[in-house]
Amino acid sequence: MPPDTTPEKPVVIVGGGWAGLSAAIHLAHQGRAVTLIEAAGQSGGRARTVMFGELPVDNGQHIALGAYHHLLELLDIIGLHESLVFSRLPLSLNIMGDAGSVTLKASRLPAPFHLLGALLCARGLTATDKGRTLFNWFRLIGADTRHDMTVTELLHGTGQPERVSHFLWIPLCIAALNTHPDTACACLFQRVLKDTFMRQRKSSDLLLPCHDMGKVLPQPALDWLTRHNVKILTRERVIGLQLNQNEITGIITSRQTLPAEQVVLATNAWSAAQLIESIPGLSRLHKNLLQFDYESITTVFLRYAKAVMLDPVMQGYADRFTQWVFDRRITGQPEMIAAVISADSRYSNMDKDELVKTVIDDIKTVSKLPNEPTDSLVVRERRATFSATPKMERLRPTNTTALNGLLLAGDYTQTGYPATLEGAVMSGRQAADEIQKLAVRTD
Numbered sequence: 208m209p210p211d212t213t214p215e216k217p218v219v220i221v222g223g224g225w226a227g228l229s230a231a232i233h234l235a236h237q238g239r240a241v242t243l244i245e246a247a248g249q250s251g252g253r254a255r256t257v258m259f260g261e262l263p264v265d266n267g268q269h270i271a272l273g274a275y276h277h278l279l280e281l282l283d284i285i286g287l288h289e290s291l292v293f294s295r296l297p298l299s300l301n302i303m304g305d306a307g308s309v310t311l312k313a314s315r316l317p318a319p320f321h322l323l324g325a326l327l328c329a330r331g332l333t334a335t336d337k338g339r340t341l342f343n344w345f346r347l348i349g350a351d352t353r354h355d356m357t358v359t360e361l362l363h364g365t366g367q368p369e370r371v372s373h374f375l376w377i378p379l380c381i382a383a384l385n386t387h388p389d390t391a392c393a394c395l396f397q398r399v400l401k402d403t404f405m406r407q408r409k410s411s412d413l414l415l416p417c418h419d420m421g422k423v424l425p426q427p428a429l430d431w432l433t434r435h436n437v438k439i440l441t442r443e444r445v446i447g448l449q450l451n452q453n454e455i456t457g458i459i460t461s462r463q464t465l466p467a468e469q470v471v472l473a474t475n476a477w478s479a480a481q482l483i484e485s486i487p488g489l490s491r492l493h494k495n496l497l498q499f500d501y502e503s504i505t506t507v508f509l510r511y512a513k514a515v516m517l518d519p520v521m522q523g524y525a526d527r528f529t530q531w532v533f534d535r536r537i538t539g540q541p542e543m544i545a546a547v548i549s550a551d552s553r554y555s556n557m558d559k560d561e562l563v564k565t566v567i568d569d570i571k572t573v574s575k576l577p578n579e580p581t582d583s584l585v586v587r588e589r590r591a592t593f594s595a596t597p598k599m600e601r602l603r604p605t606n607t608t609a610l611n612g613l614l615l616a617g618d619y620t621q622t623g624y625p626a627t628l629e630g631a632v633m634s635g636r637q638a639a640d641e642i643q644k645l646a647v648r649t650d
């Protein structure tokens with residue numbers, strides 16, 4: 208008999224966000240045939256480049272942390288040195304409010320003493336506040352958090368001083384979980400604190416992108432995937448799945464039908480819900496995905512006539528509409544400031560001009576920057592992340608589904624992390640690992 212020359216059916220990955228790119232890279236790295244399909248004209252999903260006039264900016268200012276091991280591993284696989292895309296700064300926080308400011312800088316001690324040293328030497332906290340925070344640190348990260356406990360309950364239950372919560376834990380919770388502490392899940396917050404502050408000193412480093420997000424991962428990832436024979440289809444929407452009984456056999460796009468050995472739905476949760484809607488056996492998953500709640504993030508980019516300097520480059524505002532401001536000199540745009548308003552549903556009806564004016568007033572008042580910008584761009588992502596609440600933790604699905612050969616990837620799946628670049632990349636890797644396990648079992 209002649210050898211079987213039927214070409215290997217590919218794993219089809221639906222969605223070229225950071226989760227889909229991660230799944231594609233891990234599978235191609237393991238030698239699998241892969242096809243990646245993205246509905247938009249560009250990859251990157253919720254972490255992508257947008258244009259502000261002739262300048263590339265992002266759909267939202269992003270930062271990463273030294274604790275993002277899965278993301279750093281991915282850069283390693285595609286041969287992209289971290290320093291080419293991120294500027295690594297030791298943890299330094301400067302948060303300003305109506306009642307003064309709090310500044311802390313990681314000390315040179317190993318973790319977690321680098322944080323404890325930073326708290327001890329922090330400016331803007333009384334000796335009593337420092338003593339109570341240090342004494343209660345291990346209670347904060349070690350408390351037995353019931354699955355329905357919120358961050359506010361955790362902070363109260365572990366005796367965090369009011370001023371430390373106001374200037375530190377609450378801004379960090381909103382930044383990391385994009386959810387207000389009154390509703391945010393305590394377990395998720397603890398996980399972020401542990402990974403960031405307890406493992407290694409460098410885990411708490413801030414990684415600020417040196418380029419627009421498209422150049423940080425999506426474009427280098429696509430170049431690597433092309434070199435590794437991955438078929439990449441853009442501007443092609445997947446509109447249906449093909450099944451044979453309880454097994455996936457292919458996908459239907461706006462242009463064609465493609466056979467698939469396995470399919471990874473690396474879309475956002477609402478697109479995944481649409482694609483599985485009519486599949487018998489997935490009705491529970493479909494129902495859960497429809498119950499997801501989301502939080503928005505608004506970024507206001509302000510362009511000035513000449514370079515503006517914020518010192519430090521990233522500043523937190525504790526009592527303002529604007530929460531974080533970034534001087535984009537690290538991104539090579541010294542004449543630009545990005546202002547971020549997370550979990551901002553309270554302002555969803557605010558008119559664009561009023562929003563820009565409020566941000567400019569905040570920057571003038573808090574950072575004492577007298578200059579007037581010459582231009583502005585508002586990017587509002589209404590479903591930026593899922594709400595990191597205890598309810599949502601119960602709804603997040605695993606990567607595997609009840610349909611053979613169909614997997615999910617995306618920041619919303621069960622990763623133990625909030626919706627972040629790290630969560631997305633981790634989820635892509637988990638989906639690739641599940642596919643690899645199937646291959647080993649079949650051999």
Ligand SMILES: Cc1cc2nc3c(=O)[nH]c(=O)nc-3n(C[C@H](O)[C@H](O)[C@H](O)COP(=O)(O)OP(=O)(O)OC[C@H]3O[C@@H](n4cnc5c(N)ncnc54)[C@H](O)[C@@H]3O)c2cc1C
Nearest residue numbers: 222224225226246252253267269270445478617618627628
């Ligand atoms: C404004 C903003 C600021 C943020 N800031 C940070 C930050 O500072 N740090 C951080 O770690 N995280 C941040 N995040 C979160 C982070 O960007 C996301 O968690 C991550 O990008 C999600 O990636 P994903 O691949 O899971 O999903 P997505 O990015 O949503 O990717 C899904 C992809 O699937 C495609 N798709 C959907 N349906 C179909 C279909 N039917 N056929 C084909 N393709 C389809 C979409 O076009 C998209 O490209 C921020 C998010 C936003 C929006």
